[in-house]
Amino acid sequence: VTGEPAIASARVAAGGARVGLLRLADVDRHPQGRALQQHLVRHLFRTNQERLARTNAGYAEQLRAARTLLEERRMAARFLLLVLGLSSVSTLICHWIQVDRTVDIYDPAFAWCYLLVLGVPTGLLAWRERLSPRFFGLTTENLGRDLAWSSAIVVGVATLVLAALWLTGYPLAEKIHPEYLVKYGPLYFAHSAVQEFIGRGVLLGLMLRLFGENTRMSRLIGNAAMAFMFGMTHLHFGLGAVLITTVFAFGLGAYYLKFRNLAGPILIHGCLGLGAFMLGLL
Secondary structure, three states: OOOOOOOOOOOOOOOOOOOOOOHHHHHHOOOOHHHHHHHHHHHHHHHHHHHHHHHHHHHHHHHHHHHHHHHHHHHHHHHHHHHHHHHHHHHHOOOOOOOOOOOOOHHHHHHHHHHHHHHHHHHHHHHOOOHHHHHHOOOOOHHHHHHHHHHHHHHOOOOOOHHHHOOOOOHHHHHOHHHHHHHHHHHHHHHHHHHHHHHHHHHHHHHHHHHOOOOOHHHHHHHHHHHHHHHHHHHHOHHHHHHHHHHHHHHHHHHHHOOOOOHHHHHHOOOOOHHHHHHOOO
């Protein structure tokens, strides 16, 4: 139509085919040549427009994918800096406790100061990512089932622990401290809520975003990495506490992945931790 080389491609027919060649001069000599030309031009414009639209859509999709990848890499870099920062802070605090023997690691004031030191940069990163509260487990979705299951877990674990302690001759009557519930209960639940927001909400959420969560293995890796970090923040209590809190954090992470709501992990963490302190196990 234009006299220039064609931009379309041709395919060889699989079977027999009849091929006709139509030149512009043949169209001009036809009695309805002008109408045929207009018809061909309209189809040409429509075909080129469709091809251009598909090409633009492909370029736009590539640009979106490249932008998403760039944002994920930036997020990974910020998250890595946060992890290194939290690990460094934990190490420095543990070193300080070893040097200064007068620090009471069971003092609520120390626990809150330590938590704020870890929680402030974590909260800032969560705010910087501009993600919805639902991403961090702050939602009412699955709230009823989550609280029902978490309550059942608390009752079941508490029953098993009390039965095991009684069978092994643990002096429950002497060790139990009910006044701890009144004196520190509300503050401990608030402390547990902040810990769960840092551990399950932010750290696990970002690790799942970093490692992916489409497969069981990716969720397992993200949960294990979060549990290890959570355990290392308790290094000032000793290696035994690191092991226990790592296992505990892994279990809470697996439970959190079921409902994606922080209410259940907060309830489990608060009740079992408070019970352990009341019974003198911690």
